[in-house]
Amino acid sequence: MEIILAIFVGVLYTAGVYMLLRRSILKFIIGIIFLSNATNLLVFLAAGIIPGEPVFIDESGTVARNLADPLPQALVLTAVVIGLGIVVYLLAVKYRLFYETQTDDLDQLKPTEEE
Amino acid sequence: MIAIFPILFPVILMLIHLLIRKEKAAVISGITGSLLLLSGSIYIFIKVFSEGNLAMVVGGWDAPYGISIVIDPLSALFLLVSSVIVVAISVFSINFREKGRKQAKYYFFFFSLVLGINGSFTTGDVFNMYVWFEVMLLSSFVLINLGFSKEQLRAGIKYMALNLVGSLFFLAGIGLLYGKTGTLNMAHLAQILMHDEQSLLINTSAMLFFLAFGIKAAIFPLYFWLPASYHTPNITVSSLFAGILTKVGVYAFIRFFTLFFVQDPLFWHNLLFVVAGLTMVLGGMAATSKYETRKILSYHIISQIGYMIMGLAIFTPLGIAGAIFFALHNMLAKTNTFVVSGLINRMRGSYSLKEVGGLFKESPVLAVLFIIPAFALAGIPPLSGFYAKFILIKAGFEDGHYWITGIAILTGMLTLYSMIKIWNEAFMKKAPEAIEEKAIIKLSFLDLLPSILLGAATILMGIFAASMFNFTYEAAEQLLNPADYIYNVMSK
Numbered sequence: 001m002e003i004i005l006a007i008f009v010g011v012l013y014t015a016g017v018y019m020l021l022r023r024s025i026l027k028f029i030i031g032i033i034f035l036s037n038a039t040n041l042l043v044f045l046a047a048g049i050i051p052g053e054p055v056f057i058d059e060s061g062t063v064a065r066n067l068a069d070p071l072p073q074a075l076v077l078t079a080v081v082i083g084l085g086i087v088v089y090l091l092a093v094k095y096r097l098f099y100e101t102q103t104d105d106l107d108q109l110k111p112t113e114e115e
Numbered sequence: 116m117i118a119i120f121p122i123l124f125p126v127i128l129m130l131i132h133l134l135i136r137k138e139k140a141a142v143i144s145g146i147t148g149s150l151l152l153l154s155g156s157i158y159i160f161i162k163v164f165s166e167g168n169l170a171m172v173v174g175g176w177d178a179p180y181g182i183s184i185v186i187d188p189l190s191a192l193f194l195l196v197s198s199v200i201v202v203a204i205s206v207f208s209i210n211f212r213e214k215g216r217k218q219a220k221y222y223f224f225f226f227s228l229v230l231g232i233n234g235s236f237t238t239g240d241v242f243n244m245y246v247w248f249e250v251m252l253l254s255s256f257v258l259i260n261l262g263f264s265k266e267q268l269r270a271g272i273k274y275m276a277l278n279l280v281g282s283l284f285f286l287a288g289i290g291l292l293y294g295k296t297g298t299l300n301m302a303h304l305a306q307i308l309m310h311d312e313q314s315l316l317i318n319t320s321a322m323l324f325f326l327a328f329g330i331k332a333a334i335f336p337l338y339f340w341l342p343a344s345y346h347t348p349n350i351t352v353s354s355l356f357a358g359i360l361t362k363v364g365v366y367a368f369i370r371f372f373t374l375f376f377v378q379d380p381l382f383w384h385n386l387l388f389v390v391a392g393l394t395m396v397l398g399g400m401a402a403t404s405k406y407e408t409r410k411i412l413s414y415h416i417i418s419q420i421g422y423m424i425m426g427l428a429i430f431t432p433l434g435i436a437g438a439i440f441f442a443l444h445n446m447l448a449k450t451n452t453f454v455v456s457g458l459i460n461r462m463r464g465s466y467s468l469k470e471v472g473g474l475f476k477e478s479p480v481l482a483v484l485f486i487i488p489a490f491a492l493a494g495i496p497p498l499s500g501f502y503a504k505f506i507l508i509k510a511g512f513e514d515g516h517y518w519i520t521g522i523a524i525l526t527g528m529l530t531l532y533s534m535i536k537i538w539n540e541a542f543m544k545k546a547p548e549a550i551e552e553k554a555i556i557k558l559s560f561l562d563l564l565p566s567i568l569l570g571a572a573t574i575l576m577g578i579f580a581a582s583m584f585n586f587t588y589e590a591a592e593q594l595l596n597p598a599d600y601i602y603n604v605m606s607k
Contacts (some may be wrong), residue, residue: 097268107570
């Protein structure tokens with residue numbers, strides 16, 4: 001399971017970087033989505049995955065030793081929410097930029113340093 | 116309990132500003148709020164330096180499981196200086212921020228930015244720091260785009276692109292670090308990594324953190340977002356960003372690379388030296404080629420970040436004390452130069468040096484207000500910058516790093532050159548004829564007040580340099596011997 005996820009993280013990073021380097025702003029935003037999901041999966045994977053174990057402590061009160069570590073899952077949950085907020089904001093800015101400049105092409109935007 | 120004040124209070128202010136609709140009420144509560152924040156920071160500062168670190172754990176869990184909030188001398192110093200800047204900028208915002216219906220929530224985002232900054236300074240947990248960085252990032256996105264003009268949106272896209280990639284590096288670093296150590300509490304991490312021999316494993320996370328903070332602090336190969344974006348927002352926003360945001364990155368550098376990424380010092384310190392030198396020189400050289408005050412000052416921010424990284428790389432108590440001293444001095448002086456460039460713009464209607472001039476005759480007060488931070492940045496005694504550079508250069512020579520110290524001294528010339536350039540063009544040369552016909556705009560005392568405040572802080576830092584140095588030295592010593600820090604957090 002871990003090896004599949006690890007490959008998947010790699011694929012997502014590749015796709016994300018590829019999209020990030022495109023000229024279109026929309027594709028750039030999609031790249032950010034890919035990258036942030038890849039990072040979330042990476043954090044999730046970092047603590048190890050333990051399949052097929054109940055999340056609860058059994059009746060005798062002994063702690064189930066094979067429990068998956070819940071902390072990275074909580075971290076990922078936080079990161080997902082933050083990522084969602086950022087993507088929504090980016091889309092809003094992108095809309096506004098298109099409204100002002102009528103272009104989605106990053107090369108059409110003049111370099112701001114030189115103006 | 117006082118340790119949570121710098122985080123809790125901005126939240127309260129944000130809630131208040133959600134409800135306030137009247138312009139005047141927003142201004143008044145903004146200024147009172149930042150004054151109260153400053154007094155809180157002063158109280159914390161005194162408490163930390165007289166009684167030792169403040170530490171608390173939120174959420175009812177014991178350390179290292181709960182999220183800890185720790186204020187050690189380093190955090191206390193940064194908190195104090197950033198609060199001074201927040202007060203100055205909130206005064207500056209009265210007359211200089213953009214007005215209008217869409218600007219109504221300016222103070223809301225202003226204080227959410229302050230929340231993110233204070234959170235990053237006080238937290239004792241790596242993931243919590245990531246969250247504060249995101250808070251800071253999102254509010255800065257909103258503030259940088261607040262004018263909705265073409266330039267701002269264009270610059271905003273660039274600013275957002277690189278900073279978002281930076282925060283993804285940060286998160287990936289956190290994931291790998293947790294996978295290797297099983298904790299994210301800084302004190303606990305320091306305890307575990309102190310005796311760690313597997314430096315190769317830790318280096319992967321350390322490199323991810325290096326990239327993340329490098330983008331935030333605008334060091335050499337990662338600084339391109341800064342000059343592309345800092346001159347487009349409203350001058351109040353630019354001043355606030357210029358003063359504090361990049362230094363949060365420097366703070367994170369100092370914290371992480373003294374507390375727990377201390378394996379493999381040969382590689383890391385050499386890397387930091389190379390990066391510091393290149394940052395200093397390239398930033399300084401780019402600054403000399405520009406003709407717009409805000410652009411000169413933006414490149415100049417980058418150049419000065421190099422000095423702080425150099426102090427960290429020297430890694431003796433004196434070097435780190437120098438880095439901290441330099442960062443604090445730079446926060447005050449840099450904000451002040453941006454404020455003055457806003458004042459010049461108010462009088463002349465332009466940021467371009469070619470279109471201004473003759474200000475010395477017209478407003479000698481403004482000239483004095485510019486001279487203070489400019490001389491401080493150039494490092495002329497008895498202002499704060501002289502002592503900051505002196506400590507760094509002394510530390511460099513003592514430890515035998517002649518190359519980097521030489522570069523630092525030479526970069527000082529570049530700094531002096533760009534400051535003299537602004538001085539000559541804006542103040543000494545004759546006003547262009549187009550301007551002479553316009554009516555003279557007088558600056559009120561209220562307009563000058565933020566610059567006076569920051570200038571006074573710079574002068575005070577120069578006069579009381581000895582005691583200031585003792586504070587930074589104490590902070591640096593504790594960073595290099597984190598036993599106290601670890602004990603304070605873990606015993607909670």
